[in-house]
Amino acid sequence: MMNEDLTSEVAQARERLLKQLEQLTDKPAVLRSPDLRALYQRIATLPEDQRGLFGQAVNQLKNELAGLITEHQEAESALPPVDVSAPFALNSEPSRRPGLLSAAMGSRHPISRELELILDIFNGMGFSVVESREIDDDWHMFGALNFPEGHPARDDYDTFMTEQTDTNGKPLIAPAHTSSMQNRVISRYQANLARNEPIAVVIPGRTFRNEDVDARHEHTFYQVEGVYINKGVNIGNLIATLKSFLQSYFANDSLSVKTQPFYFPFTEPSLEFSLSCPFCNQQGCSICSFSGWIELLGCGMIHPNVLKEAGVDPKEYQGFAWGMGVERIIMMKYGIEDIRHFESGKLAFLRQFSAGGDS
């Protein structure tokens, strides 16, 4: 007979080991537990008449643990696979599964809703819509837009690249601006010019930058590009077009606009377009940094080299283009202080836009 002290020593160790087994994710690790090792080390320290019995008891305990591990592993592999993206546990009792959620509980994302409104306004002004793409090549991103190889302005458009390369061996790019579509739409709608009709296209799209994300910068955002080409187009047409869009979008006819010179390789002259602050009527507020103006977008007259690349004669035709940040204009309209809200998936933010929801 093993003495009582040793019997209870093994029993206590068993309790601890069973508890460890229950808590461990990696069940077989219990066989390497210091508690079990201590039991084996204990054998050599016992009087001879107890060693055999104690050793047997310890082996028995180890076999019990090994058996439990096997049982667990078998149960685990017998479970049907689980779709972790399912909206409820697929294996739950049918009576406990939720029904489909009613559409009234959801709402369109503010970007989708406002983008539609923006495109509607431009549509009313005679612009067609062409969607941008989310992967493009170096030539459309830079070459077609008068950014020569090694041009320092390329650095302002640092974005994400794929390992896959285009036919020139350059990595494909997650476009940093919707302007990568300019060459395509100018080429595609060239027949308009021959019919004495303008090329008038807006290009909504998702764009990407390698940004340090903060309240005003996101790595993923939306732009609406605009391209207008015809005979005798001048910068007054550009300003009037954007101004009338903004007055319509903000439903405010008294908005005024301001331009100041800027630099883009693909427009000449290039302008930065500011809007009188719609929050303070130019009295100065925190949103406009007390200047009364908010910078809204970059624009300019399309560079002759960009027209030429797309097969349009710059001596005969002129055009203007702009690139507008969609989040930025929505932020201005609704007084949203942080661009990160849009992609955060926070319901409290999204629900503000479903009130009075238009489906």
Ligand SMILES: [Zn+2]
């Ligand atoms: Zn203001």
